[in-house]
Amino acid sequence: MKHARVACFGSIHEAVRIEGKLQLTDGRLVGEEEVVWLPPLEVGTIFALGLNYADHANEISFKAPEEPLVFLKGPNTLIGHNGETRRPVDVDMMHYECELAVIIGKKARNVKREDAYNYVSGYTIANDYAIRDYLENYYRPNLAVKNRDTLTPIGPWFVDKEDIPDPMNLKLYTYVNGDLKQEGSTKDMVFDIPFLIEYLSSFMTLNENDIILTGTPKGTVNVVEGDEVVVEIEGIGKLRNKIVSDKVFQR
Incomplete structure (x- = not known):
């Protein structure tokens, strides 16, 4: 549902x-x-994966990491379907990132990968925009790259896990002003969902409504004021939002 x-x-x-x-x-x-x-749920901790698709790592001139590259995001970043994402006036490079978001359904600690899906309640879509101008180091993304207000549309739907029989074989698409710009599949993740849940829960407790943003495939391009961006994941839906400038926010 x-x-x-x-x-x-x-x-x-x-x-x-x-x-x-x-x-x-x-x-x-x-x-x-x-x-x-x-946002389709009241989110707890947000875990975001960097370089979790080898083709995306390659397109930005990096190798896929040998251990998950994970950083945290604040709830201030989240907006809903049809929302507006602010593009600061002084930046040159802002990329969309279509990502499968995994929703944790119950407290998880020291979970084994074979049991990982027992701790998942469902899935949604995230567009985890990155402002590359602020990047200090691809392996140490700073707060300003990923944690600005309105930077992460999410939704529109929270889909029960029972309705997504194979989350590791879903097609992902991104359209900018109606043109297809990004296409990939979750089967190409470097670290799959069970591995990520085992890895994270090995050193910290995961709680209900925590979410894991699992990374994006290749095909990210710059977006500018006025662009309409639609990210789509097979079986889950389409998430639409618009890029706006500083003047919309009047601050």
Whole structure:
């Protein structure tokens, strides 16, 4: 089933998708165009993978790491479907990154890879924009690269894991102004989902609604003010947002 969080009728609602509409928990049906989309869950810790596709590592002149390159993101970065992402006026290079987001369903500590999917509740889509101008070192991404406000659209759907039988064989696409720019498959991850859950839970506790952003394949290009970016993952949906300038935020 596809779940969402939306704002309408003056409040925030949990919803599910039924026959092309959103059914709120109080039973009301609304059109998808009638709501403000929020991140599909109240997120805990956000783990982001760098260089987790060998082809992407190669296109930016790096080798895939021998150990997962993981960094943390703040919840301030998240916005919902159809949201606006700010592109600072003084930057030259801002890349989209279509990523499968894995949602942890219960507390996990010292999980073995063969048991890893027992700790997953579902999946969503993230577009984890990177502002390359601020990068100090590809192996030590600083806060400004990945943690600016509005930098990570997520959603629109939280899809139950039972509806994604093989998360390690999903096609990923990115469209900029309607043109296909990025295409890949989760089967090409350097470190797969079970490995990542085993790895992270070996030294820290994972909690319900923590999410793991699993990296992006090759095909990242610069986006600018006015661009509409749509990232899509097979079986989960399409996540749309628009790039806007500093003046939209008036600060």
